[in-house]
Amino acid sequence: MRRTVRLLTGTALAVATAGAIAAPAYGGDTGGLEVFPYTVVPGGDVTVNTAACGDGGTATGDASAVGAGHFTLAPTTHEGEAIGRFRVPPSAQQGTYEIDVTCAESEEGVTGDLVVTLSSERAPVHPRGSVKTGVGGALGTDPVQTAAGVAALAVAAAGGTWLLHRRARGDGI
Incomplete structure (x- = not known):
C-alpha cells in the first residue's frame, strides 16, 4: 500500500512540475x-x-512579413505595457509569420508569431432570399397580383365545394 502511494505521489509531483515548466508565462513575462x-x-x-x-x-x-508593414506601439497604464494594432491584408497567404518589435529607448527587440489561416471560426452565415427551385414565384411580389391569385384560388375552392355538394345531393353536374 505504501509503495503504491509513493508511486502515485511521485507521478503527480512529476506531472505538476513538468506542467509548471512547460506552461507559458504571460503575466510576469x-x-x-x-x-x-x-x-x-x-x-x-x-x-x-x-x-x-x-x-x-x-x-x-x-509586420511586413505578413504584408502589413510597420506600426507603432504606444505606452499604456496596464503594467507598463506598450500596445499596437495592425490589420492583416486580405491578400495574405496561409502560414506562420514573425512579428518584430523594437523599443525606441533601448533598441531592444522582441518577436512573436502570428498564424494566418484561410478558414474562419466565425459565426455561421445564414442564407437570405428565395431558393431557385422552379416552383412558385411566377407572379412576383406585387400586392395586386398576389391579391388576384388569392381571389382566383378562393373562387376555385368555392366552385369545387358547390359542385361536390350538388353531387352529394344527387342533383348531378
Whole structure:
C-alpha cells in the first residue's frame, strides 16, 4: 500500500512540475511579445503588446512579413505595457509569420508569431432570399397580383365545394 502511494505521489509531483515548466508565462513575462489573436484570417485585426520596453516606453513594430508593414506601439497604464494594432491584408497567404518589435529607448527587440489561416471560426452565415427551385414565384411580389391569385384560388375552392355538394345531393353536374 505504501509503495503504491509513493508511486502515485511521485507521478503527480512529476506531472505538476513538468506542467509548471512547460506552461507559458504571460503575466510576469517582461521579455516577450503577445500577439492576439494568435490565429487570424486575412483581413483580420491583430493586437500586439509587450512589457519589454518598460514604463512609458514606445516601440515600432514590423509586420511586413505578413504584408502589413510597420506600426507603432504606444505606452499604456496596464503594467507598463506598450500596445499596437495592425490589420492583416486580405491578400495574405496561409502560414506562420514573425512579428518584430523594437523599443525606441533601448533598441531592444522582441518577436512573436502570428498564424494566418484561410478558414474562419466565425459565426455561421445564414442564407437570405428565395431558393431557385422552379416552383412558385411566377407572379412576383406585387400586392395586386398576389391579391388576384388569392381571389382566383378562393373562387376555385368555392366552385369545387358547390359542385361536390350538388353531387352529394344527387342533383348531378
